[in-house]
Amino acid sequence: MIKARVTVTLKNGVLDPQGKAIGGALSTLGFSGVGSVRQGKVFDLELDGSDKAKAEDELKAMCEKLLANTVIEDYTVSVT
Template identity: 75%
Template structure:
């Protein structure tokens, strides 16, 4: 079994209204000096088998086809 974490974030230059809302809420809660908050998604995935190269290729295909909107999002795959 191969375990991986996929982190999906918005590309630079893409507006992030949710990040701005979080930034404002943090300020309201008294956390001063917080700026440039960007939100994203994290997926923890287990892939059967022990072939790391195949797992990495499958994980990349998952990102390209479903987990990330590659027009506006970047993704990073971390294999444990």
């Protein structure tokens, strides 16, 4: 069994209204000193098998086809 984490974030230069709203809410709640906030999403997956290279290739294909909108999002894959 291979455990993996995929992190998807907006590309630099893409507006992030949700991140801006979170930053404003943090300020309203009294958390000072917070600069800009960017939000993203995390996927934790368990894959059958033990071949890490094959798992990384499959995870990248999953990102390209479903998990990330590669026009506006970047992704990173971490396999343990």
